[in-house]
Amino acid sequence: MSLTLYFAGGSCSLPALVGLEEAGAQFEAVRLVLADGDQRTPEYLAINPRGRVPVLALDGQTVGENVAVLTAIANRFPQAKLLPFGDEVLLGRAYELIGWFSSGVHVSFAQVFRPERFSRDESAWPAIRAGGRENVLAAFAEIEQRLQGGGPWLLGEAFSLVDPYALVFHRWAPRLEIDVSAYPAFTAHAQRVLARPAVGRAVTRESSPQRLVVNA
Structure with a gap:
């Protein structure tokens, strides 16, 4: 094996x-x-x-x-x-977030980092970047809301692989000059994830x- x-x-x-x-x-x-x-x-x-x-x-x-x-x-x-296989609702939520992170949030960052993937017309790139940044900010606001008043992790009381996936985007925030202090619950979550050995x-x-x- x-x-x-x-x-x-x-x-x-x-x-x-x-x-x-x-x-x-x-x-x-x-x-x-x-x-x-x-x-x-x-x-x-x-x-x-x-x-x-x-x-x-x-x-x-x-x-x-x-x-x-x-x-x-x-x-x-x-x-x-690492994933809640024994709970069909939590597992569904895990895949909902993983799918969104992969096909939504990551793509929004790609609009900023790699606008050429979305158009060969260089004159369109500023608008693509601006739209991507707006989408990232909306995603951060949603993650912040999910973490406010809930458990310490994105699925509640138990850590899962959804949590380090969210950390990826928090770590990318400085590249978009995003002030993470505007997202205290998300930032506290990132710190909890990073504290795990x-x-x-x-x-x-x-x-x-x-x-x-x-x-x-």
Whole structure:
């Protein structure tokens, strides 16, 4: 039984890395440097033709996209309780948030970071960026509201892989010059996530050697 996670520092692959750390899994961590174009090499495109992270290789079979990768990790390590498989309502809420984070919030950031993905017309890029920033602010307001008066985690009393996924966006906020103090519940949540030992190890691994066997 072998596990290899292909990830990149500062990217949306953080929750997958956190999941493996929370589970105490033995796995090989392969860090891509996106700024160097590692995701566009023939070797990596043979693993994931879309050139994205994360990718999880399970016993030689690869799975991409966060919703699939996080499900695979949580399913392989049920004792870690990374997703609420025993509660159909909470599980539905978990996938609602994971889906929104992946296809909504992340895309809004991409409008700001990569407007060329949305139009080849450079004159349209300022409007694309502005719209993306507005969408991010709306998403932050919704996350803030979800956390106000509820449990310490996005699904209530229990930590799940939804929480480090939300942390990704909080960490990206400075790149959009967003004042996170305007979102005190979201900021307190980010601090709780970062205080978890497994998350600390995952963040450290984001700047680790490019290939590393964890918990060997």
